[in-house]
Amino acid sequence: MDRIFISTGEKVFYNDKECIIIKILNISTVTIEEVQTNIIHTVRLDELKPFYPNQTIYLESLPEKDWERAKSRYEVISPILSNRGNLDLITKTAKENNISVPTIYRWLKLFDETGLVSSLAGGKKTGGIGKSRLTKNQEEIINNKINTVYLNQSRKSITKLIREIQLECDNLKITCPHPNTIRSRVKALSDEEKIRKRLGIKEARYKFEPLKGHYEDAQYPLSIIQIDHTLLDITLVDGLDRRPYKRPWLTVALDVYSRMVVGIYLSFESPGTLGTGMCVANSILPKEMWLAKHNITADWPCWGIMDTIHVDNAKEFHGNMLKKACQNYGITLQYRPVATPHWGGHIERLMGTFAREIHNLPGTTFSSVAERKQYESEKNSSFTLDELEKWLLVFITKIYHQRKHSSIGMSPIEKYKNGILGNNNILGRGISPRINDHRSTKLDFMPYFERSVQEYGIVIDHIYYYADVLRQYIHSSDKKEINKYIFKRDPRDISVVYFLEPKSNTYYDIPYRNSSYPPLSIWEYRDILRDLKDSSEQVTEEKIFEAYRELNYLEMKNRKRTIKTRNIRKDDSLVRTDVVSFESEDEEKDIIETILPFEDLDDETFIRKN
Missing domain, CATH: 2.30.30.140 (SH3 type barrels.)
Structure with a gap:
């Protein structure tokens, strides 16, 4: 990562x-x-x-014994992560776990470089190869000088610290540690320890003590994120012919400290570990590419790995994949205690805000029959899934984040930036490290399938996939059992699955074996599969895509009857377009074959005068 x-x-x-x-x-x-x-x-x-790119370590590629080793090492260093300046704690931890102090520093460095618990898997001890070989006297000198020279309010520089250590070693006639070793020790100190001992307790409190308020545990941005789902009160239309389809599910991640939305995930899938995982991944990643995809110019400076995620006790939050992915990123997953309805209040109020705004959109189902009255939701539906996602992103970044929030007395984005950069009252936690690898991060939070590779490739849900990278694994087996390999897929486009190639520990794209088949989302696929099962037909790949083509034909044929009225200015006069009637099937076919999605039509396309 x-x-x-x-x-x-x-x-x-x-x-x-x-x-x-x-x-x-x-x-x-x-x-x-x-x-x-x-x-x-x-x-x-x-x-x-x-500057120092790291090789991604995919959790699912780790043998269970290596994952257990990584977790046990993380348990050793986790108390030190927020208290690295306590050298007595480091020494005590090393002694209690029968490991050396340099080993602890090595584990801290490994974890800091990747932010992943899996980076601690490593191998077993190799007799000191690649490890620090500092003597006990050298360790004592470094620890003593860090405390007496660097960690005090004289605020001596690291260069001064190095010189002091060099002089002490020279006086004792022992070899001085390399300057880089000393710099690494200083870098391993916690920010809280540095500020408290170099700038004073008052300054440390501004940054690290809990802020008093309604939610005292949220001390800074990304300290606590709340995640929840809701079925939106709006009927969306199909992306191809814009016929009424169904209501979408929205998963939202909210930063409790600032009330900033740090990520969302919108789909037609009912809540599950995949939607939750995608929301977490979207929250961790920078947002520039996402906004650019929708041609949105806005400021959404939320990225980075959160400390804790609060969720309710729904089963989709208890999946083993989600738990392990969060563990791997060092994220604590906390579940709502029983009989504490206020516990998720922040995210629930945000969901209420979204609901009220969505009730103003065409196609809303409102939240009750009384509200809906005579309003025909399906007849008025207008938004596709992508269009609603764009609407949500614009509302979040340009309205919700910018307006004053009553609970915090300022806008969420102002609160967030103050928490990151500081102001006259607080120092700020600093800018979180940015993860650039969007693909790997999203893959980390996707569930996986295990499949053996046959001469035709692999099969997932009756659909065949193949690429040359699979060739060497065809019928790969030992004497005991056939080997199975790891695959993942994106629910929005199942035309490609991702194969974790074991030798390179890299995911490769594996497309449909039949490249003529069109891309499908998982919900489109399941609709077709349900229809085939209801008709008692045998489910095969060919039947699935035959049904999809039939749906396309029916959609395009019906579209001629529902071309909406469009007022167009042409030659300085208005021309009204009405429902089109065709004089022959050939004319109908010609028109249908050239019909474009509504967003691609220009003012002079398909004008028919009465």
Whole structure:
């Protein structure tokens, strides 16, 4: 998982050139300096690439014994993560677990580089190869000087610390540790410890003590995220012929500290671990690509791994895949205690806000029969799934985030930025590391299938998939059992599945074996499958796509009867378009074959005068 750490002094790549961050201007912009030329640039964070890219470690590729080893190592270092300056705690932890202090620092470094618990799997001890070989005297000198020189209000620099250690080692006639070793020890200290001992307890309280309020545990942005689902009160239309289809499900992630929406997931799938996982992944990832896909120009500076996720006790939140993915990212998953209805109040109020706004949209079903009265939801439905997603993103980024929130006394985005960058009252937690690998992050939160590879490829839900990368695994087996391999898929497009190639630990795209088949979403596929089962026909791949083609034909044929009235200005006069009638089947066929989606029609397409 490639992560960019946003702090002064960090190395990054910009336009394939090595640079150093020299100043943080705001939550989305920094000043950098090219190492070779000393040229200064002011750039957006999304223009940067990590200087130290890391190989992604996919959790599902780890043997269970390696995963258990990684978890046990994480349990050792987890108390130290927020208290790295407590050298006595580190020494005590090392002694209690019968490991060396350098080993603890090595595990901390591994975890910091990736942010994944799986990075701690590693191998067993190898007799010290690749490990620190500091003597007991060297360790004592480093620990003593960090406390007496660096961690005090004289605020000595790291360079001064290194010189002090060098002098002490010279006085004792022992070899001095390398300066990089000393820098690594300082970097491993917690921010809280540095601020408390170098700037004072008062400054540390501003940043690290709980803020008093209605939800005291949310101390800073991304400390607590609440996630919940709702069935939206609106009927959407099909993306092809815009006929009424069904109501969508919305999954939302809310930052409790600032009330910012950090991620959403919209689909026709009922709540499950996949939708929840996709919402978590969307919350962790930067949003620029998502907004650009919908041609939205807006500020949505939410990214980074949250500390804790609060969810209710619905079964979709208890899936093993979701639990393991959160564990791997160091995220604590907490479930709503019994008989505590106020516990998820923030996210529920946000859902109410969305509901009220959606009741103003065409196609709303309202929340009750009394409200709906004579309103015909299906007849008035107008939004496709993608169009509603764009509407939601615009509402979230340009309205909800910008207007004053009564509970916090300011807009969510102002509260969020203050929590990140600080103000006169608080120091701010700093900008979270950015994860650039969208594909790997989303794959991490998708459930997986296990399939053996046959001469035809693989089969998932009656659909065949194949690519050359599978060839070497055809009929791969040992004497005991056929090997099964890991595959994942995106519910919005099941025309491709993702194969975790075991040798390279890389996911490869595996398309339909029959490339003539059209892309399908999982809900379109299940609708077709249900219809086939209801008709008692044998379910085969051919039958599935025959049914899909038949649906397409019926949709296009019916569309001629429902071309909506459009007022068009042409030659400075208005021409009214009405329902089209065709004089022959050939004329009907010609028109249908050239019909475009409504958003692609221009003002002079298919004008028919009465």
